[in-house]
Amino acid sequence: MSSADATIPIADPYRLGHRGPNLARGHGGGGPASKRVIVGYGFWLFLLSDIVIFACLFATYAVLANATAGGPRAKDIFELDRVAWETACLLASSFFCGLATIAVARRNQILTQAALIATGLTGLAFIVLEASEFAALHAQGYGPTRSAFLTGFFTLVGCHGVHVTAGLLWLGTMMAQFFAKGFRPDIGRRFLCFSMFWHFLDVVWVAIFSLVYLVGTRL
């Protein structure tokens, strides 16, 4: 008993703010946080800085949304059916990524690769749909140079699309690493970062389809 007390430095003797009998790790009580928690925290900070970038693009779009320069308005060019399919693809992709997380935790190579392939295919379908939308707008003469509104729209939605494309490349390398190197701890931490990135992209898309597309069709 006394030796155990000596090994654990108790920073909070009265256990203020701690429920339950266990000391929390990473708070000076239960020893240092595990590497997995620290890596996740670091990548979380990166994602938050990425959210700030997207906030700047959202603010730009909101300011420029009515600056159409005689060109088309939002309700003239947005097709909600396509947006609904894009949303379904990305949501399914996020769900498959969650299934891959479970498969990785169980160290099941076949399930992992299958879930990651499903993640990639639904993500690819999203990119194809978005590219076809951009191509159709460009063919009608409504490219990013037409008006400030379209510049803001292409910058915001295109930035998200570039993120998803980069995520697909990352997904491919993760599949190769799981295949070639197996379920090593460092590969597992890389996959933790990838899954956070992928779920985060879905969160950004929720903001885009709600506040850009759906609100745009009703203004």
Place this chain on the structure above:
Amino acid sequence: MTIDVHRHGLEDEEDDKGGASDENSAQLWTYVLGLALATVLTVASFWVAKTHLIYDPGIPMALATLAVAQMGIHLVFFLHLTTAPDNTNNILALAFGLLIVGLVIFGSVWIMAHLNHNLMPMQQLMQMQR
């Protein structure tokens, strides 16, 4: 106290293997529930955007509320943001990030709306200079 030390020792071994394997069964229904809730909120958003049953000027606010709700669902069920002690730092970082996001978006919209309002149309300006 000795039991605690032993338990943390076990956790360390699990960390070294690269994942917490005791949460497997809990995770599957977490993702399924998250998917179901997100789908319901998405369908609700598209319904709100198409319906004429709602007072028109209230629709952007309704859509914004649904979007915030769905982002919360994603954070909790997919990104596993919890109130557990090892998540305190993540929550605090998120709170700070949201502060910055709020300042950037509302600040930009507010300032630019005022500038727009105060700026004289170019034609009037040119007539005054004549």
